[in-house]
Amino acid sequence: MITFKQFLESYRMEDQTFSDNNGTYSVPQIVNYATENKTIKEMPLEPLLHNLEPSPHEEGDELPGHPEFIKRTELTDLKYPIIIVKYPDGLFIADGVHRLAKAHSLNQQTIKAYVLDQNELEQFKIESN
Numbered sequence: 001m002i003t004f005k006q007f008l009e010s011y012r013m014e015d016q017t018f019s020d021n022n023g024t025y026s027v028p029q030i031v032n033y034a035t036e037n038k039t040i041k042e043m044p045l046e047p048l049l050h051n052l053e054p055s056p057h058e059e060g061d062e063l064p065g066h067p068e069f070i071k072r073t074e075l076t077d078l079k080y081p082i083i084i085v086k087y088p089d090g091l092f093i094a095d096g097v098h099r100l101a102k103a104h105s106l107n108q109q110t111i112k113a114y115v116l117d118q119n120e121l122e123q124f125k126i127e128s129n
Helices: 004-010 027-037 046-052 067-075 097-105 118-124
Strands: 017-020 023-026 041-044 082-087 090-095 110-117 125-128
Touching (some): 017 027, 017 090, 023 118, 027 118, 082 118
Antiparallel strands (some): 082 090
16 A cells, blocks of 8 residues: 555655745645654544635635646545644645545545644745745
8 A cells, every 4th residue: 555655755746835924834844744743633624624715825726616626636535644734723734635625525524634733834944934
């Protein structure tokens, strides 16, 4: 069976980033940290669904509802956990929006996830905002 890290490596995510008001972070480094230091949890979908709403940072095929986003959602594999960052104002997805969208489309109530606290991101910062 292919591991989560192997799955992400085959996905060619070397350029993927996650951004918040404090900076931009390396998703591959976040994934490595999560898989080595965190345990997988079953998280309810409801508090995560706001991540499926378009953000000002997204454009083109990154937007939920775009044909390419839908295609990637259909092809994604739910056996791999998403990565959630916990902020004082909510839970945000650093990796796995397509998996969240697929789980929601299948009416699942939970999804596998690694959960990091906001302060853990600092070590993965590649750019300050």
